[in-house]
Amino acid sequence: MKKRKPICTSSDWNFEILQDYEREIARIAEKFKLDTYPNQIEIINSEQMMDAYASAGMPVNYHHWSFGKHFINIENNYRRGYMGLAYEIVINSNPCIAYLMEENTSTMQALVIAHACFGHNSFFKNNYLFRTWTDAGSIIDYLVFAKNFISECEERYGTDEVEVLLDSCHALMNQGVDRYKRPYPISVEEEKRRQREREEILQQQVNELWKTIPVKAGDDAKDKTVRFPKEPQENLLYFIEKNAPLLEPWQREIVRIVRKVAQYMYPQRQTKIMNEGWACFWHFHILHELYREGLVNDGFMLEFFQHHTNVIYQPSFDSPHFNGLNPYTLGFGMMQDLKRICENPTAEDKRWFPDIAGSPWLDTLHFAMRDFKDESFILQFLSPRLIRELKLFAVLDDEQHDYLEVAAIHDEDGYQAIRETLAESYNISQHDPNIQVYSVNVRGDRSLTLRHEQHNGRPLEPESTTEVLKHLHRLWGFDVHLQSVVSSLGKATVKQHYDCPEASDPEDDLI
Amino acid sequence: MSFLIDRRQSSKQKSLVNRQRFMRRYRKQIRQAVAENLRARSITNTQSGEKISIPARDLREPIFHHGRGGRVTRVFPGNEKFVSGDRFPRPQGGGGGGGGPGSSDSGEGMDDFVFQISQQEFLDALFEDMELPNLTKRQLSGVEEFKRVKAGFSREGTPSNISIIRSMRSATARRIALGASKRRELRELEEQLAALPDSEDTLPARKKLEERIDQLREQLARIPFLDDFDIQYHRHSKEPLPRSKAVMFCLMDVSGSMDQATKDLAKRFFILLYLFLSRNYEKTDVVFIRHHTSAKEVDEEEFFYSRETGGTVVSSALELMNTIIEARYPVSEWNIYGAQASDGDNWPEDAQRCVTQISRLLPLTQYYAYIEITDQGDKPLWETYLDIQQHHPESFAMQHIKGPEDIYPVFHELFRKQTT
Numbered sequence: 001m002k003k004r005k006p007i008c009t010s011s012d013w014n015f016e017i018l019q020d021y022e023r024e025i026a027r028i029a030e031k032f033k034l035d036t037y038p039n040q041i042e043i044i045n046s047e048q049m050m051d052a053y054a055s056a057g058m059p060v061n062y063h064h065w066s067f068g069k070h071f072i073n074i075e076n077n078y079r080r081g082y083m084g085l086a087y088e089i090v091i092n093s094n095p096c097i098a099y100l101m102e103e104n105t106s107t108m109q110a111l112v113i114a115h116a117c118f119g120h121n122s123f124f125k126n127n128y129l130f131r132t133w134t135d136a137g138s139i140i141d142y143l144v145f146a147k148n149f150i151s152e153c154e155e156r157y158g159t160d161e162v163e164v165l166l167d168s169c170h171a172l173m174n175q176g177v178d179r180y181k182r183p184y185p186i187s188v189e190e191e192k193r194r195q196r197e198r199e200e201i202l203q204q205q206v207n208e209l210w211k212t213i214p215v216k217a218g219d220d221a222k223d224k225t226v227r228f229p230k231e232p233q234e235n236l237l238y239f240i241e242k243n244a245p246l247l248e249p250w251q252r253e254i255v256r257i258v259r260k261v262a263q264y265m266y267p268q269r270q271t272k273i274m275n276e277g278w279a280c281f282w283h284f285h286i287l288h289e290l291y292r293e294g295l296v297n298d299g300f301m302l303e304f305f306q307h308h309t310n311v312i313y314q315p316s317f318d319s320p321h322f323n324g325l326n327p328y329t330l331g332f333g334m335m336q337d338l339k340r341i342c343e344n345p346t347a348e349d350k351r352w353f354p355d356i357a358g359s360p361w362l363d364t365l366h367f368a369m370r371d372f373k374d375e376s377f378i379l380q381f382l383s384p385r386l387i388r389e390l391k392l393f394a395v396l397d398d399e400q401h402d403y404l405e406v407a408a409i410h411d412e413d414g415y416q417a418i419r420e421t422l423a424e425s426y427n428i429s430q431h432d433p434n435i436q437v438y439s440v441n442v443r444g445d446r447s448l449t450l451r452h453e454q455h456n457g458r459p460l461e462p463e464s465t466t467e468v469l470k471h472l473h474r475l476w477g478f479d480v481h482l483q484s485v486v487s488s489l490g491k492a493t494v495k496q497h498y499d500c501p502e503a504s505d506p507e508d509d510l511i
Numbered sequence: 512m513s514f515l516i517d518r519r520q521s522s523k524q525k526s527l528v529n530r531q532r533f534m535r536r537y538r539k540q541i542r543q544a545v546a547e548n549l550r551a552r553s554i555t556n557t558q559s560g561e562k563i564s565i566p567a568r569d570l571r572e573p574i575f576h577h578g579r580g581g582r583v584t585r586v587f588p589g590n591e592k593f594v595s596g597d598r599f600p601r602p603q604g605g606g607g608g609g610g611g612p613g614s615s616d617s618g619e620g621m622d623d624f625v626f627q628i629s630q631q632e633f634l635d636a637l638f639e640d641m642e643l644p645n646l647t648k649r650q651l652s653g654v655e656e657f658k659r660v661k662a663g664f665s666r667e668g669t670p671s672n673i674s675i676i677r678s679m680r681s682a683t684a685r686r687i688a689l690g691a692s693k694r695r696e697l698r699e700l701e702e703q704l705a706a707l708p709d710s711e712d713t714l715p716a717r718k719k720l721e722e723r724i725d726q727l728r729e730q731l732a733r734i735p736f737l738d739d740f741d742i743q744y745h746r747h748s749k750e751p752l753p754r755s756k757a758v759m760f761c762l763m764d765v766s767g768s769m770d771q772a773t774k775d776l777a778k779r780f781f782i783l784l785y786l787f788l789s790r791n792y793e794k795t796d797v798v799f800i801r802h803h804t805s806a807k808e809v810d811e812e813e814f815f816y817s818r819e820t821g822g823t824v825v826s827s828a829l830e831l832m833n834t835i836i837e838a839r840y841p842v843s844e845w846n847i848y849g850a851q852a853s854d855g856d857n858w859p860e861d862a863q864r865c866v867t868q869i870s871r872l873l874p875l876t877q878y879y880a881y882i883e884i885t886d887q888g889d890k891p892l893w894e895t896y897l898d899i900q901q902h903h904p905e906s907f908a909m910q911h912i913k914g915p916e917d918i919y920p921v922f923h924e925l926f927r928k929q930t931t
Contacts, residue, residue, distance in 0.1 A: 015515060022513050039513035048518065051525035066572055068533030071526040072626045095514070102519055117513070163536070171573055316589025325588060393590035397601070399580045406597040409590055422586040433575050458581030467573035 004294045011303075013106035018043075021110045022117070028289045029118040032362060034282065036121040037136060038095040041113065045102050049089070050074050052099055057089050059097060060143045062150040062257070064166050090116035092124040092268070094136040107303040110296070114286040119279025126370050127274070129267035139264060146257040153250050165251055168471035169237065169258035174432045176237030176259040177266045200242070232451065233437040236472070237262070245446060246477035255475070270428055273374045277331020280312060281339075281365075284332070314390065329390070334377070337386045338365055348384060379423035384415040394421045399457070433460055438483070447479035448472075452496075454486045459496055469500035534632065538639075540565045541628070545636045546919045564623040634790050641787065641926040657749040668744025682741040689734050697727045757792040757877075758840050759784060762828045762851040766803040767820040769854055773884045776912055777852035778815050780882055783922045784850050792846065798835060802828035808835065823856045825892060829868035833875075842875050849879040855890025862895045869896075873903050880925050881909040 007024065008017045022041065029036070044052070054071035055061035087104055091097040098116040100109055124130050154162045169176070233239045237259040241252050268275070287304055290296045314329040315321040338356070341349045342364050345357035356364050368381060387410045394407040394417060408414030408421070424430060438451040450472075452460055465482065473480045484496035534541060544563045628636070664677055704720045707713045761781045763774070789795040799814035800806055803821040806828040832849065840847060849872065857865070873879060883893050893909070900907050910921040 015517070018515055022515070026513065040516065041513060042516045042518045044518045044521075048521070048525070054526045054529065063528045063532055065529065065532040065536045068526065068529030068531070069570055069624075071530055072533065073624075076626055099518075159532075159535075163532070167572070174574055314588055316591075317587035318589065322589075325586070329588075390588045391590040392586050392588055393593055394584050394586050396582070396584045398582045400582075402601060403598040404601050406593045406595050407584055409593055409595050411595075414595060418586060421584045424584075425586060431576075433577055435575055452575075454581070456582040458577045458583065459579075461576050461578035464571075464573040465575060467571070468575050471573070 006297045006300070007295050008106045009297060009299070011105040011107065013104075013109050017106055018109055018113070021106075022113055024290060024293075024295055025110070025114050025118060025286055028286050029114075029122075029282070031289075032282070032285070033366065034118050034122040035125055036096065036118055037093075037125050039117040039121060040095040040097045041117060042097060042099050043102050044099050046078070049086070049099065049101055050078060052089050053086075057091060058143055059091060059140065060147055062147045062166075063154075064170075065163065066167075066170065088112040088116045090120045091139075092130060092134055092136055092264075093139050096121040096124065096136070097140075105303065107296075107300050108307065110290070110300075111283050111287065111304055111307060115279045115283035118286065119282040120275060122282075123271070123275050123278045123369060126366075127267070127271060127373075128371055129270055129373055133267050134264050142260065146261070149257065150254060153254065157250065162254070164474065165254055166258065168474045169255055171468045171471040172236050172240075172475075173258060173262045175435055176235060176262040178235050178238070178263065179266075179429075228440045228442050229437060234434075235259070236435070236437060236450075239437045240472075240475045243440070244476050247475070266428075267373075270373045270375070270426075272327045273331040273334070273426065274369065274372065274377050275331070276328045277333075277335045278369050280308075280328055280332035281335035284308065284336075316391075330378075333386050333390065334381055334383075335365065335368075337383050338368060338381055341383060346385075352383060353381075374426035375423050378426060379419060382419045382422065384410075384412075387415055387418055392418050392422070394418050430455070433458075435482070445479060446477075447481060448476050450480070450482045451492075452482060452484040454484055454495060457486065460484050460498075462496070462498075465498055466500070466502075469498055473500040534628070534636075537565055537570070538636070540569060542636050542639070545633055562625060563628050564625045566623055570624055634786060637783075638787055638790060638926075641923060659747045660750050662746045662748040664743045665746040666740070666743065668746065672744040672747075674743050674745050677743040678737070678741050681743065682737045685738065685741060686734055686736070690731050693727050693731050697724060697731070700724050700727070756794045756796075756844060757788050757846040757848060758796040758798060759788050760798045760800060760832050760835075760847070760849045761814065762800050762802070762832065762849065762853075763814065764803070764823055764825070764853040764856070765801045765817070765819045766823040766856065768823070768856050773854055774815055776884050776915060776918060777882070779915070779918050780852060780912070780922060781850060783918070784848070784880070787922075787926065788848060796840075796845075798832075800828050800831055800835075802831075806831040823853075823858060824861050825853065825857045826861050826864035826868050829865060829872060833868060833871055836872075836875055847876045849876050851879070851881045852884060853881075853892055855883045855885050855887075855892045857890075857892045857895065859891060862891065865892075865895050866899065869899055869907075873899075873906055876906060879907050881907075882912050882921065883909065884912045886913045 007020045018041070022039070050071060052059070053074050054067050061067065087101055087108055089099045096117065098112070098121075100112055100116075104112060124134075124136060130136070150162060150166075229239070229243075237255055240247070241255040241259065244252075247255070287296065287301070291301050312326065312329045312332050314326045315323075339361045341353055341357055342359050342361035345353070350357045368377065372380065391410055393409040394414070396405045396407040398405075408417035410418070434453045434455065435450055436453075438449045440449070441447045460482075469480055469482055480500045482496075482498040483494045484498075485492040485494050487493075541563055544565070548562070664674055700720050700723055704717060704724070707717055707720075761784075763769070763777055765774075785795065785797060797811075799809050799811060801809055801814055801817075801819070802823075802825065803819050804824045804827065808831065809817070828851075836842070836847060869879070881892075881896055883890065889897075896907075896909050900909055908925050910925060912918055912921055
């Protein structure tokens with residue numbers, strides 16, 4: 001191939017250089033079939049970057065003290081040099097907004113454009129979770145609406161009133177997402193929305209909770225008591241929004257806003273490894289392609305390698321720098337490994353991955369990116385070779401024993417166990433306790449009962465649970481109970497019991 | 512399809528509102544921290560902000576999460592020595608192998624949340640709901656000083672005020688506007704000319720085109736680069752400057768009965784007063800007068816830290832204050848505040864002279880505050896001043912201070928916002 005002139009040989013950048021890089025990277029990305037939203041690349045300075053950090057990466061967001069706290073924290077750490085700022089922030093929107101720091105060198109800008117504007121962007125557009133759960137085209141509009149609505153409420157009902165409501169909603173944010181129910185197809189969405197609205201109005205009129213008209217004598221109320229809700233509800237915020245007896249309409253709308261934001265963020269929490277892995281894989285390959293064509297020089301590549309290796313550095317568990325598994329390392333490692341399995345499969349790979357060993361790598365990678373989340377991606381594609389490279393081992397921590405036990409290491413017997421354990425640890429329901437609305441005492445004191453299903457005997461952390469229940473109590477308006485249960489053979493045993501307001505003698509309630 | 516946008520010039524302060532929300536929410540803690548931080552400050556240090564520390568547990572945002580216990584298996588990288596089945600004791604604390612996703616975000620063991628507030632925020636927190644009594648009196652009186660402020664642009668002015676950017680911008684606009692049609696025609700003709708083949712029969716046509724082109728070029732060249740009416744000038748206007756100068760007199764008894772601890776208490780009171788005044792006035796002078804049997808004007812260092820002994824004649828200080836006001840601080844220009852700290856001792860014979868002096872002083876001052884630092888009952892000076900206070904309740908105030916914890920409340924009491 002005829003070598004071309006490098007786009008830029010100094011570390012300073014200007015807008016022409018950025019445009020050149022962007023054009024060339026876009027051309028290469030197209031060659032690799034990266035399907036992206038249009039890019040909106042915004043150059044910002046470090047202070048604006050801290051702003052972007054503090055509002056959860058959103059370009060617009062409503063006001064809340066917790067964002068202020070977050071901002072102060074970042075500012076402190078940054079000013080004292082405890083942390084650097086990210087080189088970019090990218091937002092799952094259409095057009096896809098990417099913030100680039102002005103302090104970046106020209107090499108960094110090229111790296112970041114490849115990483116964010118083509119790596120993350122194509123992931124947002126194509127991964128099934130994002131396609132199902134987020135609507136990139138309207139998120140910015142929705143956030144603008146939310147911000148305006150909330151500041152209107154602040155004017156009308158007072159900042160404090162809104163603030164405590166948001167506090168309560170934030171406490172339940174992780175329990176405010178739908179996990180399994182798929183939304184309606186886009187084509188009939190408008191129709192369905194209207195229908196839902198009608199349903200809501202109807203539902204309000206016959207709200208179960210308000211049916212307090214005394215039944216006629218002779219009817220045996222007990223036999224007829226309908227369980228409410230009929231089935232346990234996992235989306236606490238949705239349940240509150242629709243059923244909390246005492247909330248005003250504007251309060252319901254705010255609950256809804258927090259719920260929507262939580263739902264929008266939910267896919268990102270589930271695809272950290274894949275998303276970063278995909279983006280790193282592509283900046284790595286796109287920049288190599290630029291080098292092959294002579295568009296960047298050796299100096300560029302040396303600087304790039306330094307940043308790249310920093311990003312994917314994985315300290316060992318006993319290193320003072322160890323802070324969990326680095327998602328960039330694991331993600332990039334797995335993506336690279338997938339390509340290798342496709343191109344140069346070993347006998348071991350053929351045994352473990354009979355269906356993809358030797359297949360066209362680009363198609364396989366696109367398939368892996370589209371149809372998996374972290375948990376299933378690891379379960380499907382983590383290879384013994386990568387386990388060996390990272391020297392992964394599993395440790396069992398059982399409260400029954402006063403020691404820890406190494407459950408599996410990177411050997412023939414351990415590969416499967418490590419793969420399963422690691423995949424399981426990226427299952428969000430491992431992180432977030434499984435808490436559902438169990439029942440509402442409709443005829444009595446209107447108290448709300450939640451149930452926490454213990455998994456592997458893991459209890460709730462009592463202090464914060466008590467605090468969150470206070471928030472829930474504020475939203476619900478009546479007594480709130482939480483039972484932490486262990487189910488076996490269809491029988492539930494209550495292990496922990498929380499009440500808000502606290503029962504006069506909590507000992508009595510312990511079972 | 513991509514767009515590049517330069518946002519560097521857009522607002523940086525997106526998080527300002529959130530920061531203010533945060534400050535508002537933790538107002539109580541911040542005020543407490545501010546009051547504590549006062550101890551360490553020098554009296555005239557108003558430049559720096561302050562470090563505020565709030566217990567981290569106050570700012571927690573609780574969520575449901577798992578506690579310790581149950582069966583958890585975690586995967587770690589970098590195994591060098593373990594084989595499956597190895598057992599080792601559970602590490603204590605969050606670190607090492609025991610730290611998992613659940614235990615790190617419980618927030619326990621976290622240090623205080625420390626952050627920096629600006630000087631403005633510091634003073635806001637300190638002097639919330641306080642005001643200077645009689646502040647308006649002299650600000651309303653005759654205004655004599657003026658300040659030059661920018662007030663847009665004008666077509667007339669002196670050459671030194673030419674706004675180069677504005678002038679060049681309008682010159683460019685004029686040149687573009689005047690030459691646009693000619694340039695367009697020129698471009699068209701040039702294209703036509705280039706299109707004509709270079710042969711004999713097109714010669715007349717080419718000649719005609721060339722003539723017209725030359726004519727246009729000449730006309731374009733005649734458009735002046737800079738014309739008279741392009742020039743714009745900065746406009747300034749005079750704005751009356753409200754007078755806001757204050758002088759604060761710090762009077763302190765340094766006789767043998769005042770020990771260092773008492774002086775420290777007085778110092779803290781003076782710091783507060785200084786900060787408060789400098790917030791309300793553009794310029795604040797401080798005059799330190801210390802006295803035992805005779806009074807002397809000194810600098811800050813000497814005022815607080817030099818040792819003296821001897822008896823106490825309060826009127827000497829008041830007399831010196833009167834003299835200094837006469838000599839340096841004409842009442843028509845300055846807002847005068849007096850603050851006196853003492854342990855309350857005074858020679859009995861001096862009482863009458865004190866009353867005379869202070870009666871001369873009070874009409875000159877905006878406010879005169881006396882604090883008595885003692886843990887005993889009313890001392891002679893208190894008795895003397897009590898009478899004065901009854902006659903001048905609007906400009907004279909007195910309070911007891913027993914210990915450091917009283918200073919801020921007493922100060923707060925002296926300068927409380929008058930709600931009437």
